[in-house]
Amino acid sequence: MTMIRGAVAIFRRDMKKFISTPYVIIFTLFMPIMYLIIFGNAMGGTITNIHIGVVQAEPYTIETPLFTSTVEALRNFRSAPDKPTIFVVTVYPTEALAKQALADGQISGAAIFPSTLPGDNTIRVYEDSSDYMVPTLMEGGITAAVAATGTQNPVEINKLYGKIEYFQFFGVGVIVMAIFMTTMMGGAFALIRDRENGIIEGYLVTPVKRSSIILGIIGSGTVRAFLAGFIIVIVDVLITGIVIRTIDQFLLVLLVLVISCIGVTALVVSVASRFNTQQEYASTVAFFNLILFMTSGAFYPTIGMPDWLRWITVINPEYYTVHALRSILLRGQGLNVIGYDLLALFIFSTAAIILGITTYKRTIE
Amino acid sequence: MTGEQIIRLEHLTKIFGNNHRVTAVDDVSFDVRKGEIFGLLGPNGAGKSTLIRILTTLIAPTSGTAYVDQYEVTREPESVRAIIGVCPQNSTLDLELTAYDNLDFYGQLLNVEETVLERRIWELLKMTDLTDRANSRVSTFSGGMRRKLEIVRAFLHRPLILFLDEPTIGLDPDSRFEVWQQITRLNTEKTTIILTTHYMDEAERLCNRIAFMDKGKLIALDTPENHKRALPAGDLIDIGFDHIDGRVLPAIRESGLVTSIEEKEKTLRISAKNGNSVLPAIISIFEKFSVPMTSISIHSPSIEDVFIYLTGRKLDSGEGEQPQPAGGGKAS
Known part of the structure; x- marks a missing residue:
């Protein structure tokens, strides 16, 4: 009987606490719903909007029927009659231009059609092999489109960056995951713990400025996150076979890591600067973690996502980190390609730091 | 503000909550004089800590104004923070850091000059008999050791005004006595000290003037002798x-x-x-x-007798106590 009474007492206490924190309830319910929406949309849907460049090879005389009809077939290629088209086809005047666009990441593949029509002339396809699923879809699409024209021309696939395993593709995403996880438990957590334990009351009465508090916490969090990210880079090199070819590439990777760590840490700290309890903070940050990581393209190409989800990627720092790291590590690209990512990360970091400082509560109420 | 006053409160009120409004501090006005030990005495929940938190810029008053030195607490909190030292009621030591590191951390935050900081820290550790525990984590310290460390931390930077919120709560008699000695010694260095306590003997022994608070209100303010003289018995x-x-x-x-x-x-x-x-x-x-x-x-009547006379209740006990006639206090 006393056992039951004790159990009931514990049960009632926990329920009272649970009900008195509506914020946490909302976020804990919100999480699985967001999982459903994001996973369902990001990963269950068909990938569309794959950009392909097509070129009629030199010497150019006239568009061959093979070229026109294949392009037409590609434009109308669907996985099923009632689904949207999969490819966005751009015609390039020269092979060099198409390859340049491919190298810059504007298109996922380029198909070069022969200038004359003998049946054994090959159609050369160059594809960005660093992406996941997209190359496979493209190969299938082009082969099917050519076959649909009734010709027997062979299709030759050239993988621009060699064969890249999903393991490697995902390995880059895990770097970002490590950064985010460490950030969650890092500096921001210390901020909340200080508040919850009341330690904060001690230093809030000193002349220390709130900008000092925030910058200090972002600083320590950044170092921890960087170390975590760096360790995963090493693990990626050792286990997944990602290759860092030059010292320049290595330095670029470090630069991307540092600026990403500052940005993500600052974001988390700015969230944390408003919260009083670990519970509130943890449920909110878990939610952010989900959205940012899922839409970063870390384990599924962002072009597979519906438009509204892709908008999140535009303001998602992790998206730029993933893109920059893949450009360097998988495609061997340099500053010309990732400059845009660095700029975005820089703007984001600055905004997050300012937000963190301005929202930090200098009082204990 | 005249040269003699260092803290001035004018109709200070603090109301917490929206639905269940609690008036923690209710229209309190008084002055604290430069160099005195000023005692805020009252039962738990009288509003002493809230008052201290307002004066140390941790919370804003609902209405009224408070000046610390010449600075108004809500308008120039940074200037106030630069001249005060605070020992809060609940421990704010970082238990994961060592005694030395705790003091060092605050030394940096309090802008103590690097050249003197280390010497100052060792001086304070010696004062608290913690020299040989300097590099132990505070989590391994006893309650008394922690309290003493926290108190010396408050005057690491030799503040103009020192706020001590229940400095001896939970300490054994020996430790209390040591803390009292420290407070007296500091006061001879011209530091103004504001002390809250619910120990009557502590207030009586240390304070130049005592303000009685009850239910958020200031009910009397005078020297201990005058308080006692005011008793009719x-x-x-x-x-x-x-x-x-x-x-x-x-x-x-x-x-x-x-x-x-x-x-x-x-x-x-x-x-x-x-x-x-x-x-x-x-x-x-x-x-x-x-x-x-x-x-x-x-x-002689004790300060507790004064409190009983003023409120009709004993200081330590809760509501419902019958008013007791003056007298019967401890021998002094």
Whole structure:
């Protein structure tokens, strides 16, 4: 009987606490719903909007029927009659231009059609092999489109960056995951713990400025996150076979890591600067973690996502980190390609730091 | 603000909550003078800590103004923080850091010059007898050690004003005594000290002036002596005897020296202002009727008696206590 009474007492206490924190309830319910929406949309849907460049090879005389009809077939290629088209086809005047666009990441593949029509002339396809699923879809699409024209021309696939395993593709995403996880438990957590334990009351009465508090916490969090990210880079090199070819590439990777760590840490700290309890903070940050990581393209190409989800990627720092790291590590690209990512990360970091400082509560109420 | 005042409160009020409004501080006004030890005395929940938190810029008052030195606490909090030292009621030590690191951390935040910081830290550690534990984590310290460390941390930077919120709560008598010595020593260095406590003896021993707070209100403010003098009953004299002569009581009563007298279990309990000077006269009355006395004791009223007189309640106990007559306090 006393056992039951004790159990009931514990049960009632926990329920009272649970009900008195509506914020946490909302976020804990919100999480699985967001999982459903994001996973369902990001990963269950068909990938569309794959950009392909097509070129009629030199010497150019006239568009061959093979070229026109294949392009037409590609434009109308669907996985099923009632689904949207999969490819966005751009015609390039020269092979060099198409390859340049491919190298810059504007298109996922380029198909070069022969200038004359003998049946054994090959159609050369160059594809960005660093992406996941997209190359496979493209190969299938082009082969099917050519076959649909009734010709027997062979299709030759050239993988621009060699064969890249999903393991490697995902390995880059895990770097970002490590950064985010460490950030969650890092500096921001210390901020909340200080508040919850009341330690904060001690230093809030000193002349220390709130900008000092925030910058200090972002600083320590950044170092921890960087170390975590760096360790995963090493693990990626050792286990997944990602290759860092030059010292320049290595330095670029470090630069991307540092600026990403500052940005993500600052974001988390700015969230944390408003919260009083670990519970509130943890449920909110878990939610952010989900959205940012899922839409970063870390384990599924962002072009597979519906438009509204892709908008999140535009303001998602992790998206730029993933893109920059893949450009360097998988495609061997340099500053010309990732400059845009660095700029975005820089703007984001600055905004997050300012937000963190301005929202930090200098009082204990 | 005159040169003598260092803190001034004007109609300070703090109301917490929206639905269940709690008035923690209710229209409180007073001054603290430069260099004094000022005691805020009252039961738990009287609003002492809230008042301290307002003065140390941790929370904003709902209405009213407060000046610390010449700075208004809500308008120039940064200037206030630069001249105060605070030892909060609940521990704010970082338990994961060592004693030395805790002091070092605050030394940096308090802008103590690098060249003097290390020497200052060792000086404070020595003062608290923690020199040999300097590099131990605070989590391994006893309650008394932690409290002492926290108090010295508050005056690491030699602040103009020191706020001590219940500095000796939960300490054993030896540690309390050490803390009192530290406070007195600091005060001789011209530091103004504001002390909250619910220990009467502590307030009485240390404070130049004592403000009584109850239910958010300031109910009296004066020196300990004046507080006691304001009590109508005065000192309490107990005289024991085996047999009493029926004429003794009327004789004492008629002498006009005492305010009240009663006989109880072979003891005469006499209330009189200035008990020390009336006692010889009372003794001579006993001798006149040849009544042998078995014991004599004289009690001065304590600060607790003052509090009981002012509020009708004991300081430590909760509501519902019957008002007790003055007297019966501890011997002093």
